[in-house]
Every structure is written in C-alpha cells, then in structure tokens.
Amino acid sequence: MTREAVVGIDVGGTRIKTALVSPDGAVLAEAVHLTPPAVGDRLGAVAAEAVDRLVRQAGDPVELLAVGLVVPGLVDDEKGIGVWSANLGWTDLDLHGSVAASVDVPVAVGHDVRAGLLAEHRLGAAREADNVLFVPLGTGLASAMLSRGRLVTGSQWTGEIGHVVVVPDGPPCGCGERGCLEAVASAGAIGRRWSAATGLTGDAEEVARRTEAGEPEACRVWQEAVDALAAVVAPVVAATGTELVLVGGGLARAGDTLFEPLRAALRARLGRRAEVAVEAAALGDRAGCLGAATIALDLVGR
Amino acid sequence: MTREAVVGIDVGGTRIKTALVSPDGAVLAEAVHLTPPAVGDRLGAVAAEAVDRLVRQAGDPVELLAVGLVVPGLVDDEKGIGVWSANLGWTDLDLHGSVAASVDVPVAVGHDVRAGLLAEHRLGAAREADNVLFVPLGTGLASAMLSRGRLVTGSQWTGEIGHVVVVPDGPPCGCGERGCLEAVASAGAIGRRWSAATGLTGDAEEVARRTEAGEPEACRVWQEAVDALAAVVAPVVAATGTELVLVGGGLARAGDTLFEPLRAALRARLGRRAEVAVEAAALGDRAGCLGAATIALDLVGR
Numbered sequence: 001m002t003r004e005a006v007v008g009i010d011v012g013g014t015r016i017k018t019a020l021v022s023p024d025g026a027v028l029a030e031a032v033h034l035t036p037p038a039v040g041d042r043l044g045a046v047a048a049e050a051v052d053r054l055v056r057q058a059g060d061p062v063e064l065l066a067v068g069l070v071v072p073g074l075v076d077d078e079k080g081i082g083v084w085s086a087n088l089g090w091t092d093l094d095l096h097g098s099v100a101a102s103v104d105v106p107v108a109v110g111h112d113v114r115a116g117l118l119a120e121h122r123l124g125a126a127r128e129a130d131n132v133l134f135v136p137l138g139t140g141l142a143s144a145m146l147s148r149g150r151l152v153t154g155s156q157w158t159g160e161i162g163h164v165v166v167v168p169d170g171p172p173c174g175c176g177e178r179g180c181l182e183a184v185a186s187a188g189a190i191g192r193r194w195s196a197a198t199g200l201t202g203d204a205e206e207v208a209r210r211t212e213a214g215e216p217e218a219c220r221v222w223q224e225a226v227d228a229l230a231a232v233v234a235p236v237v238a239a240t241g242t243e244l245v246l247v248g249g250g251l252a253r254a255g256d257t258l259f260e261p262l263r264a265a266l267r268a269r270l271g272r273r274a275e276v277a278v279e280a281a282a283l284g285d286r287a288g289c290l291g292a293a294t295i296a297l298d299l300v301g302r
Numbered sequence: 303m304t305r306e307a308v309v310g311i312d313v314g315g316t317r318i319k320t321a322l323v324s325p326d327g328a329v330l331a332e333a334v335h336l337t338p339p340a341v342g343d344r345l346g347a348v349a350a351e352a353v354d355r356l357v358r359q360a361g362d363p364v365e366l367l368a369v370g371l372v373v374p375g376l377v378d379d380e381k382g383i384g385v386w387s388a389n390l391g392w393t394d395l396d397l398h399g400s401v402a403a404s405v406d407v408p409v410a411v412g413h414d415v416r417a418g419l420l421a422e423h424r425l426g427a428a429r430e431a432d433n434v435l436f437v438p439l440g441t442g443l444a445s446a447m448l449s450r451g452r453l454v455t456g457s458q459w460t461g462e463i464g465h466v467v468v469v470p471d472g473p474p475c476g477c478g479e480r481g482c483l484e485a486v487a488s489a490g491a492i493g494r495r496w497s498a499a500t501g502l503t504g505d506a507e508e509v510a511r512r513t514e515a516g517e518p519e520a521c522r523v524w525q526e527a528v529d530a531l532a533a534v535v536a537p538v539v540a541a542t543g544t545e546l547v548l549v550g551g552g553l554a555r556a557g558d559t560l561f562e563p564l565r566a567a568l569r570a571r572l573g574r575r576a577e578v579a580v581e582a583a584a585l586g587d588r589a590g591c592l593g594a595a596t597i598a599l600d601l602v603g604r
Binding site: 130131133143145147148152153154155156157158159160161163164165168175177231232233234235236238239240241242243268269270271273274275276 | 432433435445447449450454455456457458459460461462463465466467470477479533534535536537538540541542543544545570571572573576577578
C-alpha cells in the first residue's frame with residue numbers, strides 16, 4: 001500500500017534532523033546526522049539525500065507530497081529566504097530555490113522555532129491553547145508566538161528575544177553586546193557561567209542537579225537565569241495576553257527545578273491578575289523537524 | 303442631503319468623549335462631558351443622549367448606522383462585556399445590552415486603547431504600519447498591538463502592561479502592588495514622584511519642562527520612567543516583531559523630550575539589530591472616541 005507523506009528537515013548549527021511524516025502526524029522514519037561545513041551551499045543535496053534515505057527506511061512505498069525546510073536565525077518565511085544566520089554563516093540565501101531545484105515536489109520554508117511551535121500546537125503540548133509563547137532554551141534562545149492560533153510575525157527580527165539586554169553591562173554575548181537574555185538564561189550560558197564561577201566543568205544539566213542539591217553557586221546562576229527569563233517573558237505575556245508559556249529545548253528537561261521558580265518569578269512580575277500557565281514542550285528536539293513537516297503539510301493543504 | 307454616520311462613545315474615568323463620524327472618517331460633530339457617578343448603571347441613557355445631541359449638532363439630516371462604545375479596564379470585545387474596571391467601578395457589566403436597549407441601531411463594544419489603535423491605523427499615525435505597539439501614557443498605562451494589521455487579543459488581560467512589575471519593591475501602585483510600570487512611567491506617576499521628591503506641586507508637563515531645563519530631580523524621575531518603559535517595550539518588540547511604537551496620551555505632548563531618550567533606551571536594549579520607530583500618536587485624546595466610531599463602522603461593513 002502506498003502511503004502519502006512529507007519530509008521535514010531541520011538544519012541546525014550542529015545537527016540536521018529529518019523525518020518522514022504522514023498527513024495524520026505519524027512519523028514513518030527519522031534520521032539525524034551532523035551538519036556538514038558550508039551547508040548553505042549544499043542544501044539541495046542535503047534535501048535530496050534526506051528524501052531518499054527516509055523513503056528507503058520507511059519500507060512501504062511512499063508518495064512524497066512536499067518537503068519542508070526550517071532553519072534558525074532570521075528567516076523570511078514567505079519568500080523562502082535565509083536572511084541571516086550566525087551559526088550557519090549565511091546571508092540572504094535562497095533556501096526555497098536551493099531545495100526546489102533538487103526535489104520535484106512543492107517546498108515550504110520556515111523558521112525552526114516558529115515551525116516548532118506549529119508542531120507543538122498540532123501534535124504536542126499546545127494543542128489546547130491558542131495564545132502561546134514558545135521559548136526553547138538550548139544553546140541559543142529565541143521565541144515564537146501564537147495569537148488566536150495564528151503565528152505572530154512582524155519584522156524579520158520577530159522572536160529574537162535572546163538578544164534583549166536584561167543585565168546592563170552583564171556577561172558578554174556571542175552577538176557582541178553584553179547582558180543579553182541568551183548570555184544569562186540559555187542552556188549554554190548557564191553551564192558557562194557556573195563553570196566560570198566555580199572553576200569546575202559542567203553543563204546546564206549539571207547545574208540543575210546541583211541546584212536541586214542546594215549548592216549556592218549553582219542556585220545563584222540558576223536563579224539569575226530564571227529572573228532574566230521572567231523579565232523578558234512577563235511584558236510579552238501582558239502585552240499580548242499569552243495564556244501558555246511553553247518551554248522547550250534542553251533546559252526544559254530540568255522540569256520543576258526550572259518551572260517552579262519560573263512560575264514564581266512570573267507571578268511576582270504579573271501579580272495574581274495575569275494567570276499564565278508554564279509547561280514543558282512535548283516534542284523536545286524533534287519540534288523543528290516535525291514543524292518542517294507541518295509547514296510542508298500545510299503547503300499542500302493536508 | 304442625508305448623510306450616513308456612526309456615533310463613537312469613549313467612557314473614561316473622568317470624561318465621556320463622543321463623536322459623530324461619517325464612513326469616510328469625517329467628524330461631523332463632537333462633544334465632551336464629565337462622567338456621571340455610577341455611569342455603569344446609565345450607559346443606555348448616556349448613549350441615547352449622545353446620539354440626540356450629536357445629530358442635532360450636525361445640522362444636516364443624518365442616517366445613523368451604528369453606535370460604538372469603548373471603555374477602559376478588562377473588556378471582552380466579542381461578548382460586549384465590561385469584565386472589570388477599577389476607575390468605573392464595574393464587574394461583568396453587559397455593555398452591549400445596556401446600550402442596545404436604548405438605541406435602535408447595531409452596537410459595537412470595545413476596549414478604549416485597542417479601538418484607539420484601530421483609529422490610529424485607519425486615520426492617524428499608524429496608517430503606513432502593520433506591526434504596531436500602541437502605548438498611551440496618561441493617568442494610567444495600557445497597550446494595544448497590531449500584528450499584520452490585525453489586533454492581537456489573547457486573554458482578558460491583554461494589554462495590561464501597566465501592571466508589569468519593573469522595579470521590585472518600587473513605588474506603590476494603585477493596584478496594590480509595588481513597582482508596576484504604571485507607578486513609574488504613567489503621566490500621573492511622573493508628576494507624583496517628582497512632587498514627592500521635591501516637595502513642589504506639578505504634573506508631568508511641568509516635569510518635562512524642568513527636564514528640558516536640566517533640573518536634576520526632574521531628569522532623574524523622567525529617565526527612570528523612560529528606562530522602565532524601555533524595559534517593558536523592548537521584550538515585546540523583540541518577541542512580536544513590532545516596527546512602530548506609537549506613544550499616545552498626555553505624555554506624548556512632551557515630544558522629543560520623551561522620544562529621544564526612549565529611542566536611545568530601546569537601542570540600548572535591542573541593539574542595532576532590531577530597528578524600531580518611536581513616534582507620537584496623531585489623534586491625541588480623541589483616539590478612543592474615533593476608535594469607537596471605527597469599530598461601529600466595521601460592524602456595519604463601512
């Protein structure tokens with residue numbers, strides 16, 4: 001029996017995640033591999049190989065309906081342009097054209113976090129909510145928002161909350177500024193700041209464990225991250241009427257070690273008035289490639 | 303010649319502003335009067351009297367198409383309910399029903415700031431922009447947002463940025479908390495804080511003049527207001543891709559005394575990356591009643 005499906009491709013700074021997904025949301029095949037150098041020059045080949053590999057892996061015959069590609073950084077979803085990515089090293093790259101030249105089905109292009117939120121809305125932890133702020137806390141930190149079930153997109157900087165300065169003259173950020181949210185509250189920053197303070201090596205997961213154990217330096221770094229996050233999230237919740245803050249990325253695995261103080265910090269900044277739920281995203285690091293599949297399905301009306 | 307028109311009514315804590323507006327946006331008549339006590343119990347009479355007075359005032363015969371009513375506080379625009387207003391003293395008031403019982407045309411109900419932004423978008427300073435954050439700085443402080451030309455509305459708390467805590471343990475706010483944005487950056491707060499610091503009496507306009515003259519206490523109070531405003535506005539701009547911050551209310555009359563430091567504070571928090579324009583609203587304190595007329599025109603498809 002031939003099954004209809006789309007391929008979703010999430011090109012990250014370190015890994016490329018791909019999935020073959022049927023219109024009902026079932027994942028028929030998945031693969032992850034390392035991002036090759038100069039990936040921007042070979043997106044066509046990456047897409048064609050992903051399609052071949054996943055279709056072979058699925059076993060049953062597949063009718064490919066579309067391909068979805070998502071990337072980080074600044075993305076013009078409508079024109080299919082990768083406007084800028086620090087990690088992937090491109091500027092004004094024609095993502096749509098590159099992929100469309102190598103596959104003979106329609107191609108959808110999107111932003112990894114925005115598409116990830118669509119997947120959480122369709123398949124994950126935001127199925128019941130229409131006014132959602134999605135904040136994946138990983139190496140980097142960006143956001144996406146649903147208002148009445150629709151993605152909010154304004155300028156090309158939409159979602160770049162990681163580079164809002166929350167601690168003037170704070171720790172240096174990869175972007176060249178100091179005290180950006182990403183430099184205080186991303187998983188990467190938490191590990192780095194704790195290591196710098198203690199002289200020990202360890203990642204955010206280590207800091208979470210030591211926070212649970214009550215170690216003072218870990219608790220301080222952790223609480224500063226939580227406060228910085230609340231300082232940025234609270235105004236957004238108030239201005240847009242967010243009902244659910246969905247936390248994703250590696251840091252979400254810390255569970256209530258993160259969510260309890262974050263809920264408390266948001267209550268302190270919003271009062272009892274603006275009740276907002278804080279929950280873990282459901283799709284983990286698959287949100288991006290399932291999101292890529294979601295925009296591919298949307299493109300062909302499935 | 304009979305002209306088609308709608309009546310817009312903006313019920314504020316101090317004044318009721320009303321206007322008779324034609325579908326092309328021309329204001330045919332206007333009136334302002336004091337808000338009577340217990341206005342929530344007599345909205346039907348207020349609306350009927352406004353219609354009578356404005357139609358008489360217009361001179362030419364008028365075909366009334368609809369009435370629009372806007373109020374502050376928490377408003378359920380769709381159900382036409384005044385959920386809560388501290389100033390006007392109501393809870394779950396059936397605004398739509400009260401007015402509809404007294405006029406024999408369709409009635410639209412909305413929030414004063416959200417409707418004011420629609421009027422700025424249709425007739426005022428936001429005509430060219432589709433991604434706009436509107437912040438009227440008056441006695442109180444709330445916001446409204448357009449994303450791709452559509453109002454963003456989520457929970458009933460949407461736009462309540464005035465009660466985001468920006469200065470923990472800061473000055474007391476009318477809401478019972480401390481350090482809310484409204485307690486630092488509203489026109490009312492600026493006057494109060496400067497008076498408390500100097501022992502002199504004066505309003506925000508006075509503080510603006512003394513800031514221009516370089517008086518240290520005035521400059522300090524003014525800059526604290528600007529910084530608090532930027533701390534709330536910057537995350538919203540970043541998360542939603544705002545392209546234009548439109549400042550209204552009495553404080554906007556300070557012009558570049560307000561806008562220049564506000565632009566600088568936003569640049570400091572957003573970096574060069576997220577260019578956002580900061581401009582004065584055009585409709586002043588008529589934004590609310592012109593907004594009420596706008597939602598009335600929208601309701602009847604004009």
